[in-house]
Amino acid sequence: MTSSLARHGVAGHIVVTGGASGIGEATVLALIDEGAAVTILDASDEAVARAEKRLAGEDVLALVCDVTDDDEVAECLSQAVGAFGPITGLVNCAGIARDIPAEKTSAEIFRQILDVNLTGSFITCRATLDQMGDSLAIVNLASASGIRANAGRVAYGASKAGVILMSQVLANEWGASGVRVNVVAPGPVDSPLISDLHTVDDRKRWTGRIPLRRYGRPEEIADAILFLLSPQSSYINGQVLTVDGGFSASGIIAGP
Numbered sequence: 001m002t003s004s005l006a007r008h009g010v011a012g013h014i015v016v017t018g019g020a021s022g023i024g025e026a027t028v029l030a031l032i033d034e035g036a037a038v039t040i041l042d043a044s045d046e047a048v049a050r051a052e053k054r055l056a057g058e059d060v061l062a063l064v065c066d067v068t069d070d071d072e073v074a075e076c077l078s079q080a081v082g083a084f085g086p087i088t089g090l091v092n093c094a095g096i097a098r099d100i101p102a103e104k105t106s107a108e109i110f111r112q113i114l115d116v117n118l119t120g121s122f123i124t125c126r127a128t129l130d131q132m133g134d135s136l137a138i139v140n141l142a143s144a145s146g147i148r149a150n151a152g153r154v155a156y157g158a159s160k161a162g163v164i165l166m167s168q169v170l171a172n173e174w175g176a177s178g179v180r181v182n183v184v185a186p187g188p189v190d191s192p193l194i195s196d197l198h199t200v201d202d203r204k205r206w207t208g209r210i211p212l213r214r215y216g217r218p219e220e221i222a223d224a225i226l227f228l229l230s231p232q233s234s235y236i237n238g239q240v241l242t243v244d245g246g247f248s249a250s251g252i253i254a255g256p
């Protein structure tokens with residue numbers, strides 16, 4: 001299995017939630033290239049079955065698991081540790097998104113998005129702490145929409161802003177136990193989530209506001225995630241690495 005990624009020196013046993021699609025899948029492929037053992041936790045039976053088939057023969061355990069269910073997460077992590085030993089890294093890619101005006105966002109939709117993106121990430125962080133090795137690097141996925149207020153993202157944006165602060169509190173509380181917690185905040189990335197969400201018009205508007213004038217690729221986000229998992233970032237803790245082609249750094253007047 002090969003990808004175009006540079007080697008980061010990430011070893012050990014890494015758990016990737018949402019690892020059967022998009023950014024999570026690209027992260028899993030990059031981790032395999034590094035020689036790490038990987039456990040995928042993903043709620044989609046179909047995507048997990050596809051991952052199992054594609055990754056047969058690799059040090060990968062793919063489990064159907066809903067990150068909002070703390071008993072299920074604890075059970076899956078015990079199974080993972082039985083297969084590959086204590087966990088040295090966790091990447092929280094499991095997430096859902098809706099593009100819906102605030103006045104049309106029901107409390108149920110709001111709760112569902114927070115439950116998966118924010119509470120689900122907290123559940124896996126806490127459960128992994130119980131199963132960690134001598135040290136643990138956690139990378140949580142936020143979004144440019146958790147930093148800048150994009151219309152249609154009242155629940156999604158709130159969930160991702162929550163992921164940032166949750167990660168910083170965990171970085172503060174758990175640092176002395178050998179745990180680093182950092183965040184990657186992507187701009188729009190060509191993944192199944194975005195192809196379902198963005199219309200042709202959305203794409204035009206986004207690319208007009210992104211200095212690099214294109215969407216990111218899942219592999220480009222995986223590269224940032226691997227850096228934050230690796231020994232190269234051993235003194236980086238509680239930080240947000242924005243990977244958005246310059247979107248969140250730019251003002252309203254676009255360059256050429």
Ligand SMILES: NC(=O)c1ccc[n+]([C@@H]2O[C@H](COP(=O)([O-])OP(=O)(O)OC[C@H]3O[C@@H](n4cnc5c(N)ncnc54)[C@H](O)[C@@H]3O)[C@@H](O)[C@H]2O)c1
Nearest residue numbers: 018021022023042043044066067094095143188189191193
């Ligand atoms: N693609 C983008 O443009 C973009 C931008 C910013 C942030 N992000 C974030 O990056 C992460 C990955 O996004 P992606 O684009 O790869 O999405 P994706 O839809 O391709 O993959 C997400 C995966 O999460 C899984 N999942 C959903 N709910 C789950 C649950 N309750 N338990 C376990 N697994 C669950 C899905 O089955 C899917 O395999 C998400 O958190 C997303 O919010 C994506």
